[in-house]
Amino acid sequence: MPASKTLSFLEKVNQYPKTTYIYHTKIEERLAMHSHNKHQLTYVEGGMAYLKTNDNSYFLPARHYVWIPAGMEHFIDLKTQVSMIRNIYIPTHILNSNEFYSKMGIYPASNLIMEMILFTENWSENIFKKEKSKYQYIKTLGTIIAEISKNPLPVVLPTTTNERLSPILQYIHLNVHQPLLLKEVAKLFGLSSRSLSRLFKDTLDISFLQYVKLTRIIRSMEKLLQTQMSISEIAYLSGYNSPATFSNTFYKLIKLRPVDFRKINREISE
Numbered sequence: 001m002p003a004s005k006t007l008s009f010l011e012k013v014n015q016y017p018k019t020t021y022i023y024h025t026k027i028e029e030r031l032a033m034h035s036h037n038k039h040q041l042t043y044v045e046g047g048m049a050y051l052k053t054n055d056n057s058y059f060l061p062a063r064h065y066v067w068i069p070a071g072m073e074h075f076i077d078l079k080t081q082v083s084m085i086r087n088i089y090i091p092t093h094i095l096n097s098n099e100f101y102s103k104m105g106i107y108p109a110s111n112l113i114m115e116m117i118l119f120t121e122n123w124s125e126n127i128f129k130k131e132k133s134k135y136q137y138i139k140t141l142g143t144i145i146a147e148i149s150k151n152p153l154p155v156v157l158p159t160t161t162n163e164r165l166s167p168i169l170q171y172i173h174l175n176v177h178q179p180l181l182l183k184e185v186a187k188l189f190g191l192s193s194r195s196l197s198r199l200f201k202d203t204l205d206i207s208f209l210q211y212v213k214l215t216r217i218i219r220s221m222e223k224l225l226q227t228q229m230s231i232s233e234i235a236y237l238s239g240y241n242s243p244a245t246f247s248n249t250f251y252k253l254i255k256l257r258p259v260d261f262r263k264i265n266r267e268i269s270e
Contacts, residue, residue: 019126021089038089040068046083105152158204
């Protein structure tokens with residue numbers, strides 16, 4: 001009698017195309033870039049993570065969830081230890097034709113959404129249609145998410161494997177606390193200012209200055225959530241000359257002041 005095959009994690013997700021697959025774990029599934037045939041709703045508790053796609057890197061802070069459309073290549077990169085990763089894989093056919101489901105996004109988790117996700121904590125793996133109450137619950141969760149999730153977090157860093165640009169991006173990340181001027185960075189890598197500016201635009205469709213600004217904001221968000229540093233300390237460590245400039249730039253992108261961003265996420269995470 002042949003031995004039964006042990007299914008991989010992705011095979012389990014895809015095994016029954018019409019079921020919702022529930023998976024809550026304290027251990028990260030270390031998956032490479034992948035896709036699957038179900039929508040994915042993921043909520044990370046007590047840690048810091050990034051969603052990586054072929055083109056971009058998205059910061060996934062506390063008290064936010066990520067919606068990943070079926071078929072989209074991705075992986076989740078955990079930067080710190082986490083308390084729990086809550087994954088709900090939803091088959092496309094049970095949701096309506098709302099445009100929301102076709103777009104990746106990271107959204108604040110309201111109390112309602114968080115409680116609905118937590119309610120599935122003791123559910124295990126496949127939810128079949130015959131389990132009527134659970135099946136309907138997932139449909140309702142999907143409907144509510146599409147209705148109330150209007151403003152995705154606008155912090156997106158484009159990525160590239162371009163051999164000329166990759167070391168420059170690495171340099172920016174390692175030196176984000178220092179002044180980063182186009183002319184000086186270009187000279188350091190043997191380029192003219194015009195050539196480096198064109199390299200950013202042609203490869204990432206973003207300017208050098210915008211890339212630096214986004215990197216600094218992401219670094220500041222990490223510090224706000226992971227340390228007890230003051231706003232002034234975080235401002236300087238993120239490359240800003242003054243707390244006021246930092247606060248204004250942060251607000252323009254996140255629509256919250258740094259102190260409010262920290263307070264809201266800390267209060268809800270406790």
